[in-house]
Amino acid sequence: MKAGNSNTLVVVGCQWGDEGKGKVVDFLARDFDIVVRYNGGNNAGHTVVIGDEKYKFHLLPSGSIQGKRIVIGNGMAVDPKVLIGEIETLKAKGIDPKLYVSDRAHVIMPYHRLLDLSGEKKSESKLGTTQRGIGPTYAGKVNRIQALRMADLVNGEMREKIRSIVRSKAAELVESGIIKSKQGAEDYAGEMIKEYSEYADKLRPYITDTVYMLNGEIGKGSKVLFEGAQGTMLDVDHGTYPYVTSSNSVAGGVCTGAGIGPGRIGKILGVAKAYTTRVGEGPFPSEINDKKGDMIREKGKEYGTTTGRPRRCGWLDLVVLRHAGMINGLDGIVLSKLDVLSGIGKIKVCTSYRIDGKVVRNFPAYIKEVEKAEPVYEELDGWPEFKGTRKEDLPENARKYMDFIERETGVPVTMVSVGESREQMIVINQ
Ligand code: GDP
Ligand code: IMO
Numbered sequence: 001m002k003a004g005n006s007n008t009l010v011v012v013g014c015q016w017g018d019e020g021k022g023k024v025v026d027f028l029a030r031d032f033d034i035v036v037r038y039n040g041g042n043n044a045g046h047t048v049v050i051g052d053e054k055y056k057f058h059l060l061p062s063g064s065i066q067g068k069r070i071v072i073g074n075g076m077a078v079d080p081k082v083l084i085g086e087i088e089t090l091k092a093k094g095i096d097p098k099l100y101v102s103d104r105a106h107v108i109m110p111y112h113r114l115l116d117l118s119g120e121k122k123s124e125s126k127l128g129t130t131q132r133g134i135g136p137t138y139a140g141k142v143n144r145i146q147a148l149r150m151a152d153l154v155n156g157e158m159r160e161k162i163r164s165i166v167r168s169k170a171a172e173l174v175e176s177g178i179i180k181s182k183q184g185a186e187d188y189a190g191e192m193i194k195e196y197s198e199y200a201d202k203l204r205p206y207i208t209d210t211v212y213m214l215n216g217e218i219g220k221g222s223k224v225l226f227e228g229a230q231g232t233m234l235d236v237d238h239g240t241y242p243y244v245t246s247s248n249s250v251a252g253g254v255c256t257g258a259g260i261g262p263g264r265i266g267k268i269l270g271v272a273k274a275y276t277t278r279v280g281e282g283p284f285p286s287e288i289n290d291k292k293g294d295m296i297r298e299k300g301k302e303y304g305t306t307t308g309r310p311r312r313c314g315w316l317d318l319v320v321l322r323h324a325g326m327i328n329g330l331d332g333i334v335l336s337k338l339d340v341l342s343g344i345g346k347i348k349v350c351t352s353y354r355i356d357g358k359v360v361r362n363f364p365a366y367i368k369e370v371e372k373a374e375p376v377y378e379e380l381d382g383w384p385e386f387k388g389t390r391k392e393d394l395p396e397n398a399r400k401y402m403d404f405i406e407r408e409t410g411v412p413v414t415m416v417s418v419g420e421s422r423e424q425m426i427v428i429n430q
């Protein structure tokens with residue numbers, strides 16, 4: 001029997017992000033008391049559509065609209081300016097977020113953003129990052145001596161800490177053109193202290209020890225939903241390294257990124273698009289480079305929520321989905337954007353790769369092998385456009401598509417999303 005707490009649920013992305021996690025979390029949040037983000041920062045872009053209103057979240061959990069308590073976990077990298085902006089946007093829409101920000105979360109500084117940018121310019125193999133300072137902030141966290149946490153922001157040592165970090169980074173800042181000379185370091189630190197003191201004043205009421213708060217709530221029987229950002233293939237350990245983000249986006253990230261013991265984790269749901277998309281650089285074996293790819297991009301409005309970049313589109317990749325099923329220990333798959341495939345004719349599904357003439361079913365660790373991987377496809381019949389949100393409304397071939405995914409991954413499809421609005425969701429079983 002599976003251990004774990006039936007009051008907690010994790011929602012993760014199965015592919016390279018943008019699977020529709022925001023919509024799924026908003027839909028499920030109704031039945032939870034608290035919604036928690038545990039990894040990443042404002043590299044994420046989660047869209048929730050309710051009626052005519054479109055909400056775009058980068059840092060705040062997508063449970064915000066349901067009026068639930070929301071948590072920015074310790075595993076996150078937080079840009080205070082963006083966070084304050086999101087709080088204000090929500091307030092302007094009449095929602096006062098019940099927000100708790102971890103005092104252990106790391107703070108993104110202006111030089112992190114600039115180093116992200118200059119790192120990409122200098123590098124021979126561009127990653128295509130979101131340029132939000134994510135990589136440099138997590139690098140600073142692991143490096144330990146040049147990092148600032150939320151707790152530092154609100155205690156009396158923030159000034160001295162910023163001065164000391166800038167002094168120790170002065171050579172790097174000069175080399176990257178962020179400051180002109182080492183003498184400019186003091187002025188640069190002074191400007192940041194002024195800016196960040198204002199942020200600290202605004203955020204102070206929200207900053208708290210969320211690890212004790214969450215464990216206390218779970219102990220009392222509160223229902224807690226964890227919202228992953230990015231996707232399994234962007235996880236720093238289990239994705240297409242080095243073309244990944246800098247945090248653990250998989251379900252295991254909840255343990256470290258929110259401070260929750262593994263035994264307290266209940267069900268785990270993976271959101272998978274009915275096809276595949278990827279933003280930024282890196283190998284993508286089932287990428288479609290013809291008109292059908294363009295058709296899917298336009299019909300699925302596949303343009304980034306964070307950067308507006310066109311998303312690369314491809315067929316569903318079951319090597320990826322099996323990998324996600326294993327790494328996350330998935331209990332169920334939420335198949336999203338099924339409507340986008342309606343009426344496009346025959347549908348291909350990648351079931352394995354051919355690498356140097358060999359058929360491979362497991363996702364390779366070595367990036368050069370992934371780059372060489374040729375998709376082995378199975379072709380399935382498509383289905384016409386359809387309306388309705390009951391199980392019975394699904395066309396027969398759409399059901400066959402779901403059955404095929406279940407058989408190949410060994411994970412049941414428990415929900416199907418058939419449109420961007422909250423109501424356009426078919427619950428198969430929960
Ligand atoms: P996330 O990062 O995983 O939360 O996903 P994004 O919000 O970045 O991208 C998903 C996009 O697809 C958003 O614009 C959603 O509004 C939209 N979307 C979500 N589910 C569906 C669906 O089932 N059908 C369609 N057509 N759009 C959807
Ligand atoms: P959500 O939560 C899609 C990608 C970037 C780049 C790589 C590294 O909306 O699914 P980073 O800025 O994190 O250092 O960039 O990761 N990336 C995402 N792609 N959805 C996301 O988030 C992403 N967050 C990062 O495009 O390839």
Ligand code: MG
Binds near residue numbers: 017018045047305
């Ligand atoms: Mg997104």
